[in-house]
Amino acid sequence: MKSLSFTLNTAAPAIATSTSTATVSLHQLVDQLMDSFIPLAVNQKSFIINDVDKSFQLHADEQVLAFVVGNLLNNAITSSQSVCIRIEAVRKPEGIQIMVRNNGSHFYSTVAHGFSQVVAAARSLGGNINIYNQRHEGTVITLSMAA
Numbered sequence: 675m676k677s678l679s680f681t682l683n684t685a686a687p688a689i690a691t692s693t694s695t696a697t698v699s700l701h702q703l704v705d706q707l708m709d710s711f712i713p714l715a716v717n718q719k720s721f722i723i724n725d726v727d728k729s730f731q732l733h734a735d736e737q738v739l740a741f742v743v744g745n746l747l748n749n750a751i752t753s754s755q756s757v758c759i760r761i762e763a764v765r766k767p768e769g770i771q772i773m774v775r776n777n778g779s780h781f782y783s784t785v786a787h788g789f790s791q792v793v794a795a796a797r798s799l800g801g802n803i804n805i806y807n808q809r810h811e812g813t814v815i816t817l818s819m820a821a
Contacts (some may be wrong), residue, residue, distance in 0.1 A: 701726040747772040754778025777812035
């Protein structure tokens with residue numbers, strides 16, 4: 675299994691963010707993002723499943739969170755065809771994990787290049803992005819954040 679963890683050791687690029695945090699319904703946010711990506715998914719002959727529990731809420735900047743999750747979703751869709759893309763979230767003692775799973779084989783190489791703004795936005799949320807890729811099983815990108 676290949677594993678890649680992005681960390682930012684230099685100054686983050688400027689990203690348009692708001693500084694307001696609020697309680698965000700993650701299921702609802704993912705639904706809104708999915709709606710905007712349906713035409714792209716159909717074009718790629720793929721489909722998206724929102725497996726986030728309807729009661730899952732977190733305290734975060736909704737615009738920045740939408741930027742990060744939307745980019746992960748966009749990369750999952752554009753990097754492969756005829757795949758299932760699944761968005762999940764779990765709450766663990768060490769924090770929250772939001773996972774975008776793609777059962778295609780090319781997601782890893784697409785995401786690993788030109789990803790600095792998404793990583794910087796995740797860092798602004800106090801998060802980190804990890805990428806796991808296993809041949810014949812696909813790729814999982816995880817946004818981990820403090821609870």
